[in-house]
Amino acid sequence: MSDQPEFFPDIPVIRYRGPDCDDPLSFRWYDADRVVAGRRMEDHLRLAVCYWHSFVWGGTDIFGEGTLDRPWNRPGRDPMEAAREKMAAAFEFFAKLGVPFFCFHDRDIAPAGATFKESCANLDVMVDEAGAQMERTGVRLLWGTANLFSHPRYAAGAATNPNPEVFAHAAAQVAHALDATHRLGGANYVLWGGREGYDTLLNTDLRRETDQLARFLHLVVEHKHRIGFAGTILIEPKPAEPSKHQYDRDAATVAGFLARHGLDGEVKVNLEVNHATLAGHSFHHEVATALAAGILGSVDANRGDAQNGWDTDQFPNSVEELTLALYEILRSGGIGAGGFNFDTKLRRQSVARDDLFHGHIGAMDTLGRSLLAAASLLESGDLEDRLRDRYAGWNGPLGTDILEGRRTLADLHQVVLDADLDPPSVSGRQELLENIVNRHVERAR
Ligand code: XUL
Numbered sequence: 134m135s136d137q138p139e140f141f142p143d144i145p146v147i148r149y150r151g152p153d154c155d156d157p158l159s160f161r162w163y164d165a166d167r168v169v170a171g172r173r174m175e176d177h178l179r180l181a182v183c184y185w186h187s188f189v190w191g192g193t194d195i196f197g198e199g200t201l202d203r204p205w206n207r208p209g210r211d212p213m214e215a216a217r218e219k220m221a222a223a224f225e226f227f228a229k230l231g232v233p234f235f236c237f238h239d240r241d242i243a244p245a246g247a248t249f250k251e252s253c254a255n256l257d258v259m260v261d262e263a264g265a266q267m268e269r270t271g272v273r274l275l276w277g278t279a280n281l282f283s284h285p286r287y288a289a290g291a292a293t294n295p296n297p298e299v300f301a302h303a304a305a306q307v308a309h310a311l312d313a314t315h316r317l318g319g320a321n322y323v324l325w326g327g328r329e330g331y332d333t334l335l336n337t338d339l340r341r342e343t344d345q346l347a348r349f350l351h352l353v354v355e356h357k358h359r360i361g362f363a364g365t366i367l368i369e370p371k372p373a374e375p376s377k378h379q380y381d382r383d384a385a386t387v388a389g390f391l392a393r394h395g396l397d398g399e400v401k402v403n404l405e406v407n408h409a410t411l412a413g414h415s416f417h418h419e420v421a422t423a424l425a426a427g428i429l430g431s432v433d434a435n436r437g438d439a440q441n442g443w444d445t446d447q448f449p450n451s452v453e454e455l456t457l458a459l460y461e462i463l464r465s466g467g468i469g470a471g472g473f474n475f476d477t478k479l480r481r482q483s484v485a486r487d488d489l490f491h492g493h494i495g496a497m498d499t500l501g502r503s504l505l506a507a508a509s510l511l512e513s514g515d516l517e518d519r520l521r522d523r524y525a526g527w528n529g530p531l532g533t534d535i536l537e538g539r540r541t542l543a544d545l546h547q548v549v550l551d552a553d554l555d556p557p558s559v560s561g562r563q564e565l566l567e568n569i570v571n572r573h574v575e576r577a578r
């Protein structure tokens with residue numbers, strides 16, 4: 134393990150000090166040990182820091198160079214030495230923040246070598262180093278993944294590439310990254326298909342590419358069982374960017390894809406807030422849709438910018454937005470082996486080292502407070518009771534006869550004629566329900 138000097142020497146371990154505390158380097162709402170709805174807050178949320186935006190990305194954008202103070206990215210550094218220094222800084226950060234999990238791509242923690250063999254060897258060394266850091270700090274792995282989108286070979290996709298040799302390369306990379314995730318005790322393995330889509334239909338065989346994607350997923354599932362990895366395989370939906378269209382567009386699209394290809398029960402989704410909004414959905418919609426389909430696995434917590442049409446990956450700060458998502462998750466029994474990974478990055482001007490703490494502290498407080506509001510909403514039964522009453526008719530003889538297939542269309546024609554059915558309208562109560570949610574958000578403490 135590395136004996137690097139501290140990267141954040143001026144930052145103490147962050148502690149919970151309560152909503153009335155004004156110290157910006159303290160939690161006001163995230164109180165790991167507080168029991169909410171029968172479980173510790175830490176165990177409900179299973180928060181994770183992402184390696185890539187926080188430690189790999191140096192503040193570049195498509196118009197400009199890196200702005201952030203990330204010494205391991207300086208040109209001329211020995212790549213493995215730089216990887217070690219980056220990892221020491223990352224684990225110092227995780228430990229000081231008190232976050233229980235992290236997430237990484239293979240290429241985040243270890244540099245690519247001149248050959249695939251060398252890349253594998255680099256990753257193996259850094260996985261050992263990560264294992265030692267995890268042991269030292271108690272930080273665990275929420276999920277691992279492979280970067281199948283940065284290298285030029287993946288420009289036309291990884292699994293959906295027109296060249297089977299690129300498919301083979303991607304498969305080899307996932308095999309190694311899945312093994313690495315397994316070795317580190319990861320709870321899940323994620324596949325985000327940023328380039329599994331198209332830039333133009335003029336050069337794209339849609340049927341062929343989506344069949345390739347399904348084949349790839351079957352191989353991943355088969356490998357998972359072969360090596361005894363007990364974690365969940367997760368697809369991360371996104372509608373576009375970098376491809377013009379990503380096949381895993383949203384939760385409903387993925388649910389249909391999994392069912393069509395016999396992958397349901399094996400693969401779930403990792404939903405990201407900003408991906409939901411880019412798809413034209415609320416995050417609440419995506420969470421509710423995935424839960425209804427039985428495929429919610431985990432969450433990438435962040436937010437977009439209402440005026441921008443791209444993935445800004447900002448730190449979450451809306452208690453209302455996350456209360457609604459957490460309410461759905463709580464009422465269905467919790468996030469299980471998933472968690473809330475901060476797939477978030479600083480703004481390019483946030484160049485002070487403590488900015489990374491401020492971003493995450495605010496995000497953790499937002500989730501902590503949202504959890505309190507969601508638990509209060511659930512415990513009150515204010516929404517649940519009304520929902521049950523709204524559908525109560527379906528428990529009666531007509532409802533059960535229809536659902537259990539005892540009524541044909543012709544039968545129903547007769548029923549309506551005979552009884553001269555003319556059901557009255559019932560209020561949907563939307564405004565009242567919105568006020569109820571606001572009341573719980575305001576009062577949760
Ligand atoms: C990209 C994105 C990725 C995945 C992991 O929009 O969200 O960082 O979370 O590959």
Ligand code: CO
Pocket residue numbers: 325369405433476
């Ligand atoms: Co993400």
